[in-house]
Amino acid sequence: MSRGNASAASSLHTITIEGLNKSYYEVPAKAAAGDVHYIIKDVNLVIKGGEFFILLGPSGCGKSTLLNMIAGFVSKTGGNLRVGSSEIQKPGRDRAVVFQQADSSLFPWLTVRQNVEFGLKMKKVPKKQRRVISDQYIDLVGLSGHGDKFPRELSGGMKQRVQLARVLANDPEILLMDEPFGALDAMTRRTMQKELVRIWRQTNKTIVFVTHDIQEAILLGQRIGIMSSGPSSRISDIYEIPLSYPRDVSALEFYDYYSKIQSHFDE
Amino acid sequence: MSKWLREKWFVLIVLWISILALWQIGAELYGPEVIPGPVDTAIAARELLQDGSLVQYIGISFYRVLTGWALGSLIAIPIGILIGKVDHIRNFAEPLLNFIRFIPPIAFITLFLVWFGIGEQSKIALILYATLFIVIMNTLTGVLSVEEDKIRAARSMGSSESQIVIHVIVPATMPYIFTGVRLAMGTSFMAIVGAEMIASNEGVGYLIWNSRLFFRTDWIFVGLISLGLMGFVTDRLLGLFGRKVLGRYGVVSSSPGKR
Numbered sequence: 001m002s003r004g005n006a007s008a009a010s011s012l013h014t015i016t017i018e019g020l021n022k023s024y025y026e027v028p029a030k031a032a033a034g035d036v037h038y039i040i041k042d043v044n045l046v047i048k049g050g051e052f053f054i055l056l057g058p059s060g061c062g063k064s065t066l067l068n069m070i071a072g073f074v075s076k077t078g079g080n081l082r083v084g085s086s087e088i089q090k091p092g093r094d095r096a097v098v099f100q101q102a103d104s105s106l107f108p109w110l111t112v113r114q115n116v117e118f119g120l121k122m123k124k125v126p127k128k129q130r131r132v133i134s135d136q137y138i139d140l141v142g143l144s145g146h147g148d149k150f151p152r153e154l155s156g157g158m159k160q161r162v163q164l165a166r167v168l169a170n171d172p173e174i175l176l177m178d179e180p181f182g183a184l185d186a187m188t189r190r191t192m193q194k195e196l197v198r199i200w201r202q203t204n205k206t207i208v209f210v211t212h213d214i215q216e217a218i219l220l221g222q223r224i225g226i227m228s229s230g231p232s233s234r235i236s237d238i239y240e241i242p243l244s245y246p247r248d249v250s251a252l253e254f255y256d257y258y259s260k261i262q263s264h265f266d267e
Numbered sequence: 268m269s270k271w272l273r274e275k276w277f278v279l280i281v282l283w284i285s286i287l288a289l290w291q292i293g294a295e296l297y298g299p300e301v302i303p304g305p306v307d308t309a310i311a312a313r314e315l316l317q318d319g320s321l322v323q324y325i326g327i328s329f330y331r332v333l334t335g336w337a338l339g340s341l342i343a344i345p346i347g348i349l350i351g352k353v354d355h356i357r358n359f360a361e362p363l364l365n366f367i368r369f370i371p372p373i374a375f376i377t378l379f380l381v382w383f384g385i386g387e388q389s390k391i392a393l394i395l396y397a398t399l400f401i402v403i404m405n406t407l408t409g410v411l412s413v414e415e416d417k418i419r420a421a422r423s424m425g426s427s428e429s430q431i432v433i434h435v436i437v438p439a440t441m442p443y444i445f446t447g448v449r450l451a452m453g454t455s456f457m458a459i460v461g462a463e464m465i466a467s468n469e470g471v472g473y474l475i476w477n478s479r480l481f482f483r484t485d486w487i488f489v490g491l492i493s494l495g496l497m498g499f500v501t502d503r504l505l506g507l508f509g510r511k512v513l514g515r516y517g518v519v520s521s522s523p524g525k526r
Contacts, residue, residue: 073419091423105416109438109516119424122434150515170424 012084013049013094013173013206015070020044020079022065039065041232043079045225047208049173052200054217055210057227058265063210064178066227070208071097071176083174093119096167098177102159106151112162113138113147119170137165140199157188164199174206181216193219197245214265218257219247226264237264303485308492311485320474325493328459328470331387335394336455340448343399347406347444348436357407364407368400372458376465390462397458398451402444409443410436441516445509452505456498471497 020043023036040062047053055063068074069081072091081088083095091097099105107115116134125133138147141161151159160180167175181189197220200207211217217224218241228236239261243253271277287305294304303311315321350360372393379396383389413436421435463472475490509518 071419071423073422091419093423093425095423097420097423099416099420101416104414105420107417107435107438109441118421118434122421122424122426122430166420167424 014084015045015047015174015206015208016080016082017043017045017047017070018080020066020069020081021077022062022069022074023077038077038232040227041234043234045235045238047206049206050204052197052207052220052222053209054221054224055208055227056214056217056224056261057212057233058229059212061227061229062231062233063227067097067176067178067208067210070174071095073097093123093170094172095174095176096170096172098160098163098167098175098180100179100182102151102156102163102183106159106162106166108151111148111150112143112154112165115151115162116147116165116169118166123170133169134165137169140168140202141165142195155188156184157192160184160192161195164196168199168203168205172205174208177207177209179210179212182211182213189216194246196220201245214258214261215249218243218254218261219249224261226261300482300484303488307485308488311483312489312492315474315486315489321489321493324469324471324474325497328463328472329497331390331462331470332394332452332455332459335391335459336398336448336452338391339395339398339455340402340451342395343402343447344406344444347403347447348410348432348440350403351407351410351440352432352436364400364403368404372397372454373461376462380466385466390459390467393458393462394455397454398448401451401454402447405443405447405450406440409440412443413439438516441513442518445513445518449502449505449509452501453498456494460494 021041022039024039043066055066057063065074069076070088072088072095088095107118110118113134116137117130120130120133134147138144141164143158143161143165146154146158151162154162163180181192184192193216196207209220221241224239224241225235226237226239227233239257241257243251243257248254290302291304291306294302294307296302299307312321350357350364375393375396376389379389379392383392417435417439418431421431426434459470460472460475463470464476467473471490471493475487478484478486478490
């Protein structure tokens with residue numbers, strides 16, 4: 001994308017990561033001696049507003065840690081981490097998080113609708129207005145008619161739809177998704193991937209999506225950042241995937257990208 | 268016969284008749300002074316009901332237990348949440364809690380009489396003490412077991428710390444609080460009987476203790492059965508409340524066949 005009028009608006013929500021480090025063992029004496037274990041080290045990355053970006057890497061490579069740092073849940077050890085021009089210090093409404101486990105992140109004592117309205121209620125949005133917004137997003141994620149059910153009455157895929165509606169209702173700029181379809185069966189997962197692409201194109205949100213599944217990465221992302229395995233992991237490569245949506249897993253170009261990225265991990 | 272055995276009411280009737288029969292046999296073997304049989308106990312119960320003392324004693328014991336227990340729970344729940352939520356307070360309070368909670372309420376009776384007087388206050392304070400630590404410990408455990416994802420989700424949806432406490436931590440902790448409150452009811456009954464035996468002229472504990480002066484073991488049996496029934500009824504009501512009102516918070520009740 002060239003620098004034009006469109007990117008001026010979206011640059012407000014550009015995620016800029018410069019020389020980012022994270023270490024859980026912050027012993028000053030050891031750090032001075034250079035003996036520090038880094039989870040991630042020297043990560044440099046720019047994610048543009050409205051982009052669908054994938055963080056791909058093996059388990060334990062620190063991609064969730066990086067996502068949690070963007071979310072503001074985990075503090076950085078060093079480097080810069082900005083959204084637009086402001087440094088990330090704590091969680092905020094502009095960065096919504098979709099967790100891998102819907103069961104641990106949804107509120108089981110609230111109905112689907114009450115879950116979706118949670119953020120609005122915290123912001124003290126009047127009840128009537130809440131209802132209008134929650135109807136809109138329950139509809140968007142394809143859960144019309146399920147608003148009065150409790151999460152325990154829903155299937156795994158439907159629970160992830162509730163999570164999506166719940167964050168979208170707050171109108172965030174950025175969606176941070178940590179292997180959200182990892183716990184779903186293959187067929188539900190495929191449906192959810194298609195749905196996510198549809199919702200992304202409808203809402204123009206920036207999405208940072210963590211996965212260890214190469215196929216999922218190529219199916220969803222405009223760019224794929226490959227994280228080297230830890231410790232001291234970093235973004236080792238970035239692949240552009242210029243294929244048009246919706247993408248076809250059986251297409252020849254798809255396979256080309258697949259084998260290219262696959263060979264990256266075989267080394 | 269085997270068809271009847273599948274009927275719940277039939278099993279219950281057979282069970283109760285057997286228990287009453289065994290009880291009566293015991294009474295025949297050892298004599299009514301040692302083990303008053305079901306019939307003697309029923310006669311004694313009628314006697315105590317007719318002069319009004321049993322109803323009065325049950326009333327006063329209930330009053331003490333319910334007041335102390337309700338006050339204790341109301342104080343303990345916010346304390347438990349505070350200790351669970353704030354690390355610094357927990358580091359300080361946790362050893363203290365685990366020290367004090369091993370001192371049984373009965374051990375405090377004399378001191379409470381000195382501090383709060385011979386009247387109702389000392390008994391209610393005792394029940395309050397018996398309730399406090401159980402509810403605090405359970406609430407605290409509940410707060411510590413709230414999934415981090417829920418708190419993080421709320422935080423990234425713009426919740427303030429107080430909103431997180433009210434809208435996430437309290438509802439998520441509800442099953443633990445409820446269990447604590449329910450267990451505390453049991454210890455409250457134990458504490459009240461001890462207190463009434465030592466320092467009261469009324470109540471079921473007093474009835475049981477006082478009966479020794481007249482060697483009325485049948486009255487003691489009436490007292491024991493009253494205590495069991497009082498506890499049973501309160502627990503069932505509490506269980507019903509948990510199921511009907513707190514069901515959405517994941518509170519489950521242990522009464523049979525209603526899971």
